[in-house]
Amino acid sequence: MTTHVRIVGAGLIGTSLGIALSNKGFRVSLVDPSPTAVRLARDLRAGEIADDAMPPPDVVAVAAPPDVAARVVVTELNRWPDAVVTDTASVKESILRVVLDSGADASRYVGSHPMAGRERSGAAAARGDLFDGRAWVVVPHEGSTEAAVRLVRSLAVAVGSAVSVMPAHEHDEAVAAVSHVPQLASSIVAACLRDLPDTAVGLAGPGIRDVTRIAASDPRLWTQILAGNAPAVRDVMRHVRADVDAVIGALDELVEADGHGSLGTLSRVLEAGNLGHARIPGKHGSAPAAYGVVSVVVPDEPGSLARLLTDMGNAGINLEDLHLEHGLGQAVGVAEISVVPASVEPLLTELARLGWRVHD
Amino acid sequence: MTTHVRIVGAGLIGTSLGIALSNKGFRVSLVDPSPTAVRLARDLRAGEIADDAMPPPDVVAVAAPPDVAARVVVTELNRWPDAVVTDTASVKESILRVVLDSGADASRYVGSHPMAGRERSGAAAARGDLFDGRAWVVVPHEGSTEAAVRLVRSLAVAVGSAVSVMPAHEHDEAVAAVSHVPQLASSIVAACLRDLPDTAVGLAGPGIRDVTRIAASDPRLWTQILAGNAPAVRDVMRHVRADVDAVIGALDELVEADGHGSLGTLSRVLEAGNLGHARIPGKHGSAPAAYGVVSVVVPDEPGSLARLLTDMGNAGINLEDLHLEHGLGQAVGVAEISVVPASVEPLLTELARLGWRVHD
Numbered sequence: 001m002t003t004h005v006r007i008v009g010a011g012l013i014g015t016s017l018g019i020a021l022s023n024k025g026f027r028v029s030l031v032d033p034s035p036t037a038v039r040l041a042r043d044l045r046a047g048e049i050a051d052d053a054m055p056p057p058d059v060v061a062v063a064a065p066p067d068v069a070a071r072v073v074v075t076e077l078n079r080w081p082d083a084v085v086t087d088t089a090s091v092k093e094s095i096l097r098v099v100l101d102s103g104a105d106a107s108r109y110v111g112s113h114p115m116a117g118r119e120r121s122g123a124a125a126a127r128g129d130l131f132d133g134r135a136w137v138v139v140p141h142e143g144s145t146e147a148a149v150r151l152v153r154s155l156a157v158a159v160g161s162a163v164s165v166m167p168a169h170e171h172d173e174a175v176a177a178v179s180h181v182p183q184l185a186s187s188i189v190a191a192c193l194r195d196l197p198d199t200a201v202g203l204a205g206p207g208i209r210d211v212t213r214i215a216a217s218d219p220r221l222w223t224q225i226l227a228g229n230a231p232a233v234r235d236v237m238r239h240v241r242a243d244v245d246a247v248i249g250a251l252d253e254l255v256e257a258d259g260h261g262s263l264g265t266l267s268r269v270l271e272a273g274n275l276g277h278a279r280i281p282g283k284h285g286s287a288p289a290a291y292g293v294v295s296v297v298v299p300d301e302p303g304s305l306a307r308l309l310t311d312m313g314n315a316g317i318n319l320e321d322l323h324l325e326h327g328l329g330q331a332v333g334v335a336e337i338s339v340v341p342a343s344v345e346p347l348l349t350e351l352a353r354l355g356w357r358v359h360d
Numbered sequence: 361m362t363t364h365v366r367i368v369g370a371g372l373i374g375t376s377l378g379i380a381l382s383n384k385g386f387r388v389s390l391v392d393p394s395p396t397a398v399r400l401a402r403d404l405r406a407g408e409i410a411d412d413a414m415p416p417p418d419v420v421a422v423a424a425p426p427d428v429a430a431r432v433v434v435t436e437l438n439r440w441p442d443a444v445v446t447d448t449a450s451v452k453e454s455i456l457r458v459v460l461d462s463g464a465d466a467s468r469y470v471g472s473h474p475m476a477g478r479e480r481s482g483a484a485a486a487r488g489d490l491f492d493g494r495a496w497v498v499v500p501h502e503g504s505t506e507a508a509v510r511l512v513r514s515l516a517v518a519v520g521s522a523v524s525v526m527p528a529h530e531h532d533e534a535v536a537a538v539s540h541v542p543q544l545a546s547s548i549v550a551a552c553l554r555d556l557p558d559t560a561v562g563l564a565g566p567g568i569r570d571v572t573r574i575a576a577s578d579p580r581l582w583t584q585i586l587a588g589n590a591p592a593v594r595d596v597m598r599h600v601r602a603d604v605d606a607v608i609g610a611l612d613e614l615v616e617a618d619g620h621g622s623l624g625t626l627s628r629v630l631e632a633g634n635l636g637h638a639r640i641p642g643k644h645g646s647a648p649a650a651y652g653v654v655s656v657v658v659p660d661e662p663g664s665l666a667r668l669l670t671d672m673g674n675a676g677i678n679l680e681d682l683h684l685e686h687g688l689g690q691a692v693g694v695a696e697i698s699v700v701p702a703s704v705e706p707l708l709t710e711l712a713r714l715g716w717r718v719h720d
Contacts, residue, residue: 182571208542214571227614241605248597
């Protein structure tokens, strides 16, 4: 029998989920406080607009903003006594607490965090492959039934996500460290640029560009996310403060007392960063790989990078990552190409033979 | 007459400079405490090994590690009474102070900061185009002669760099904000990952990868850089600490008092990050450009990205930037392609026509 999924919230996530599930043969009904949003979602083939004549849903996916998600989950649990209910908010413990305290039948609630998003929001930005190949964390609690967990997991699998399962507090601690605190750090570093003279920001290189890329994120959404995960974010931010204090203390000593012991503090912070960086898994969820990097000078004109990658493809060498750098005021760039270590030498040889300016 | 440049220090920067200047017809002589390093540099065509029979240099470039650069500059000023002396260290005020206090003829000293580097160090990593298209900051002081400034500037231009001129304190404040503090922030965020469970670091997405990319930098070099620019780095780090404290205060209120006023604090930090991020210039030193981003699903196999970029090149559309994302556990990636806004629509149309899965 066709599974009926009711999606509450026709924003980016809800509409994308509707499109993806409809494509996979699920029956999808849609609700949203905004009649315009829900009609747009329907026109994008995310599902039918829900009405009272429909049979009750098998599963409800609450894709509402983080600050209202908990309340909507409770309402849906009470309204559909046989349905499994999940939500897609990026924080989980605070929502679970509200659900458990509500008196609703929490055995049918299983949280979700599909780790997909875009810079743009709203139904208009939706796409059916938003979850394709992304992580989707399924977050049961002690009282969740096995059937409920299975059903929520099947949605994630249907839309192409890679499922991991963990309890709410573990999820929240993980995203505090791998997502929420990096967002704050990026914003805080970028904020230091606000009042710099133009000549100073003119010296910005690839390092600060990477560190501050996500500082362009939406403050309204992120305020909700941080507030929803306040305890876990606070814990990680206290570690950050301890390191910041240690660095400032070391710099104080250097400025005021020419203290050489303080060099050890700076070095320790930088070394801890090396160790933490090495923990980040490589692509495809595999262990971190130390790729070899080959730098190639690329003229800044249409087709030149394509020619380079065609030459790589012809040599049978797979690109693992690519980073473009442009010098200040120059119409030439450097492509930094990551490949598996065994491919570095063949790549250097082949590209040099074909006339590329190339360096390992 | 051929300009004779004496380069002191046959590491990455000194050797690369020697190769670049030799290519441009300068006479280059090389010295280094390590006889092996200086012979390697000579073999890489960075110049001749200096000997006493040579005529005195017109200009000396000190490419020694940051913690010894000042002392070497003074020695060279005293040894060559008619030569202009520059150095290539990435901090300038602390070196200038030593030079001014030394009693040497500082009118012939002009600092330099060529903003080029690599993950690898040493003469073996040198390349003649290291400075090609990079920023080179020329740092005169009040007593520098115009002739000295002109000569140092001419070296930077000869190796293809884009020259900017600013006083030492301005340079140091600028790089504290655009380079040194971003390095510290990246290291500190990465350090928070050290003790996470594997399942938690498994949730790392593109955001934290960008923020922590430079956390892989060399702690020994960076300890010297930070120590050499301690006063300016400390000033910016105090701003960072004020924001970190404000965020923790707001989170405290949320955890303990459910304080809604504290949302304003979080939002303000995130908005300040938006404003600072918008200050970073676009490529080629131009004003920041709001590029359009087009996402294309790319199978993870040799040649597929090349095919995509060939299709772009055939359509006459220039790539401004490229970012690859790989989903956890999936052999498919998403290429996020930045192009000028006017190219977004034509690119979407053309790629879709050719069968690419594409989204704006």
